[in-house]
Amino acid sequence: MTYIGRFAPSPTGVLHAGSLVAALASFLDARVHGGRWLLRIEDVDEARTVPGSAQDIMQTLQLLGMQWDGEVVWQSQRKALYQQACERLGDHVFACACSRREIADSHTGLASDGAPIYPGTCRHGLPAGRAPRALRLRVPPTGDPAACIRFHDRWVGEVSQDLSTAVGDFVLRRADGYWSYQLAVVVDDAAQGVTHVVRGADLLDSTPRQIFLQQLLGLTTPSYLHVPAVTNARGEKLSKQTGAVAIDLGDTLQPLQRAAAFLGMATDEAASAAQFWRLAAQEWERRLRQREQGQ
Numbered sequence: 536m537t538y539i540g541r542f543a544p545s546p547t548g549v550l551h552a553g554s555l556v557a558a559l560a561s562f563l564d565a566r567v568h569g570g571r572w573l574l575r576i577e578d579v580d581e582a583r584t585v586p587g588s589a590q591d592i593m594q595t596l597q598l599l600g601m602q603w604d605g606e607v608v609w610q611s612q613r614k615a616l617y618q619q620a621c622e623r624l625g626d627h628v629f630a631c632a633c634s635r636r637e638i639a640d641s642h643t644g645l646a647s648d649g650a651p652i653y654p655g656t657c658r659h660g661l662p663a664g665r666a667p668r669a670l671r672l673r674v675p676p677t678g679d680p681a682a683c684i685r686f687h688d689r690w691v692g693e694v695s696q697d698l699s700t701a702v703g704d705f706v707l708r709r710a711d712g713y714w715s716y717q718l719a720v721v722v723d724d725a726a727q728g729v730t731h732v733v734r735g736a737d738l739l740d741s742t743p744r745q746i747f748l749q750q751l752l753g754l755t756t757p758s759y760l761h762v763p764a765v766t767n768a769r770g771e772k773l774s775k776q777t778g779a780v781a782i783d784l785g786d787t788l789q790p791l792q793r794a795a796a797f798l799g800m801a802t803d804e805a806a807s808a809a810q811f812w813r814l815a816a817q818e819w820e821r822r823l824r825q826r827e828q829g830q
């Protein structure tokens with residue numbers, strides 16, 4: 536089997552305990568399948584990019600023994616590809632004049648990621664006198680089978696989401712001109728030939744949007760595995776905003792063992808990096824078998 540996996544961090548801060556769990560899971564999955572493991576720096580949202588953090592993340596991965604295969608891909612250099620994909624979507628895309636406030640004021644409810652669900656204001660044309668701000672993708676109405684996306688997640692099991700009720704017409708190009716994460720990730724996973732996506736469960740909600748885009752663009756849907764996301768004491772996903780700190784690299788074994796333990800893998804016996812990687816590969820396979828058996 537050809538296996539191409541990837542780790543795709545956003546360079547918005549340091550590699551912390553949460554991103555390490557996603558990196559470790561995708562790295563191990565690629566290694567136990569004899570596959571390639573690519574690194575893509577997701578700096579598509581240039582407004583949030585923190586200078587130096589991509590280099591910091593890369594250095595941390597290397598220090599921990601997670602060396603990627605091939606050249607690093609930077610999303611900020613791939614805007615032409617996102618533009619082409621958007622053009623290929625043709626009539627599925629519409630210009631939207633709504634501000635965040637206007638969408639929030641329409642009280643259509645909140646999507647699972649906390650963003651207000653788009654009320655459909657501009658989907659049949661811009662209201663008179665309004666200028667376009669963002670580009671959105673038209674999602675089929677509730678009840679239309681095309682709106683209901685189902686997939687099998689290798690960790691979580693069966694997942695289904697009605698795009699219309701869960702998210703509504705979603706943004707492809709933002710009002711500030713940046714391409715959205717959803718479009719960029721779909722274009723890049725396909726362009727890099729990614730066959731297996733392994734990432735944190737905070738992105739589980741995004742996967743149906745990505746599968747829908749793949750269907751419209753005629754792209755192959757990769758296999759997905761979402762590992763549990765690490766949260767802080769308040770149950771918030773770890774990020775710079777919620778107080779995540781850089782991994783202490785004084786002892787490189789300990790952060791790896793902690794990340795492995797979070798995923799239910801017993802690697803405490805390992806006394807060296809080589810032993811850790813051997814044990815971790817065995818443990819990853821054991822955890823996957825358990826998940827398949829629904830435990």
Ligand code: GLU
Nearest residue numbers: 543544545577720734738
């Ligand atoms: N760039 C995303 C993040 O850092 C991950 C994207 C992905 O794995 O699909 O949260």
